[in-house]
Amino acid sequence: MPRDTPLQAQYYTQPDWFEIDKEKIFFRTWQCVCHVSEIADPGDFKTFTIVDEDIFVIREPDGGINAFYNICRHRGHPLVEGTGKGKRVLVCPYHAWTYEINGRLRRAPGSVESDGLTCDQINLRKIRVEEFCGFVFVNLDENASAMAPDLDEYKQNLLSFHPDPTQLKFVCETEIAHDSNWKLSVENYNECYHCPTVHASSLTHGVLEMDGYTTVPRGKTIWHDGKAQTKNEKQYDYDITASPRADDYGAYWIFPNVSMCCYPGGYFTIRQFLPVAWNKTIYRYRWFSSGDIADEDVIALMRKHKETTGAEDEVVVSKIQKGMQSRAFEPGPYVIGDGCGAMSEVGLRHFHNLYRDALGEAG
Template sequence: MTKLDHAFAQIDGHDLDPDADFSLPGWIYADPEFAQLEIDRIFRPSWQIVCHVSEVANAGDYQTIEYAGESVVVIRGDDGQVRAFTNACRHRAMRLVEGPAGCAKKLVCPYHAWVYETDGRLTGVPMKGEYPALKLEDNGLAPVALEIWHGFIFVRLEDAGFPSVAEMMAPFEAEVSQYRFADLRPMAPVRLRPRDVNWKNVGDNYSDNLHIPVAHDGLTRLVGKTYKIEAHGWADRLTGDVIKNDKQNFWEKVYGAHMPRVDHLPEAAHGRWLYYKLWPNMAFDIYADQIDFMQWIPTGPTTCILREVAYCLPDDRREMKAVRYANWRINRNVNAEDTWLISRVQQGMASKSYGTGPIAKSEVCLRSFAKKIRALIPEARQPFAPTKGWSREGLERVRASV
C-alpha cells in the first residue's frame, strides 16, 4: 500500500483518526510551507470547476481559470469537442489569452505569433527554419484533464488518485438530476472577490452548522430549525427548508410567498435550500429559482479569492424574477455576515495561544474535512507550528529512507 493509498484508507474510515475530536490547528491557516504542500498535495490533483458548457457553446469559445500557479483555458474546438490546456505558449511560455472568457478562431501567441488550433495543435511558426529542434507535432499545447458533470466543466492538473466529480457526487445523483443542470444558463459573468483569509477558513465556515442560529438572523428566520448537515466522504450535503413566520423581513416573506411552480421539481424542492460542498474548495447552492457555484482558491497563506457564478433556467415570469431578486437580497446579508466572521477567525488564528480546539460530534463536515487534511499532510496533527524549514527537512528524511 502506497502512502497515498494509506491516506485514502484513513479518509474512508478504515483507520480511526486519533485527532477526530479536535479541530485543525491555527498555525496551518497562515504557514507558507503548509500552504505550498496544500498546492502540491491538494490543489494540483483536485478537480476545479471552470464553467458551464453553455458558456463555451460555439467553436472557439473559451473560459479560463487561474489557480495553483497555473492558468488553464477551456475551449471548444472546431470539431465541437471541449478541451483544456495550460495557457502557455510552448515557445517562451507567453500567455495566449487574457481575461476570464473570449472567442478565437485560432490561439495566436502575442509574443512571437506562434499559432495553435482550437484542438491544441501547433500549426504556425514564423521563421520556422530558424528552429533546428522544432517538431510541430511535439509542441502542441499541454493538455489538462477535463471532466464534464451535468453540464459543468471541471479540470485537474495532476492525477493523484482523488475521485472524479461524478464519483464524489454519486450519493446525490437522483436529487441533483431533478434540477436539470445541463440546461442552465449563466445569469451574469464570473465574479472574483478577494478575501484576506486562508482558503480553509472559507470552507470551514461554509459547512459549519453551529454558527447559523448565532450569526445569521435572516437565514435562521427563513429556515428555522430545519437546517441540517451531512458528511458523505468527498462531498457534504446541507439543507434548510423555507418556513413562514411573522418575524421575517420583507424580502424573506417575498421569497416564501411568491415562489412559482417549477414543473420539473417535486413539491418539496420548491422551498428547499440545498447545498453541496465538494472536496476541497467548491460548493453548489441549489434553489428552485437558481443554482450558484462558488469556489475559494488560495492565492497565498492568508489570502484567497472567491470565484462565483449564478445560473438559472430561462424563465421570464414576474414571480420568478421577484424571487430571484429576493434570493440575492437575503444571501447578500448572509455573505456579509460570513465575511466578517471569517476575517475575525483569521485574526484569531494568528494568536500564539491558539493550537487546536475541541470539535463537537455534530460538526460532522468539519470532522470529515480535517481528517482528509491530516491524512494528506500529517504535520497538521501538530497543535503548534514546527520549526521553520520543517517541510524541507521532512522531504529530506523521506529521501534518505528510500
C-alpha cells in the first residue's frame, strides 16, 4: 500500500492483522507502565499487560528499576499481582520458588543436588526498562533502541508545563472499553476534524479554543496544542494563572499508543490505547496533579471527561469499526486542509505512515 494513503479495512477487521500488530508493534515498542512515585521504595512493584504478555516492574534496594516477565521459571505461575509495597523477595504462590529482587533464584523447596537445579543459572526473564519524564517504560525487544535520545525536543516541551514531572502525584484512573481496533482509537485521538460535530457540547464548548489549535507530526510523535477557552462558561474549574502555561493545552502522543496530556490549569493525564483483541481496545486515563490541585477536583474532571468527551468517542469508534466491516467500505482520502489546523487529518496520515514503517512495508 503506497505511503500517504489511508489504510485499507483489512488492517482493522482481520484477526490475523492483529497478531501481526502484536508481534511487530507492541512487542517492539516502549510501553508506559507507571509513574516513578508508584514504585518509590525498595521492593515496590506494579504489574502491567502488553496485549497478552504479563510483566512487572520493581524497585531495587539501590534505587534502580528492574522489569521482568511475570512468570515463575518453574511452571509459569504469576509471581505477583496488581501493585505491592516493600517486597524483600519474590515467592511464587504455586511451589514457593523464591527469587531475589534482581531476579536470581534463591531457593527451590525440596530440590536436591541430583535434580540438576543450580540457582546461579536460573533467573527471571528480564525486560528492558527506561525512565522518561518521570514515567517507567518497558520494551520486550531486547535489541530496541533507547527511548529518550529520540525524544529530547518532546521532553523539553513537556518540561515547559511541568518542570519536574517526577514530582507529579498520581490521583486516579479510569478505563473506557472501545469496541474497535486499537488503530481506530489512536486515529480518533490524533485528529480534531471530528471535534466540532462529535464534541460540540463538551470539548469545543468551555474547554478549548478551536481557533489556533494545531496538530503537528514530529518524528515518532504528534503534538496537539491549543488554548483554554475563557469566553464561555467553563466545563471545569481551571485556573489559567496557576503556572506560566496554565492557559495552554498540550497533548503529546508517542507511537504507537501513549500520550502525555497537559490540561488547562495544570491537570495532567497519561492516556493509553491498550489492545485486547482485533476489535477490542481499552482506553485508559491515568490522572495526576502537581500537588497544588485538590484530589477531589482531579477526580471530578476525570468523571466529567469520561461522561462527556470519553463517552462520545466510545460511541463513534465502535460505529466506525462496524462500518469498516461492511463489504461496501473503502477509505476516503485524507482531508489535510491547511496542514496542521483543527480541521486537518495530518495526524492520521502521519500515524498511518509510522505504522507502515513499523510493519516494514515498502512505501
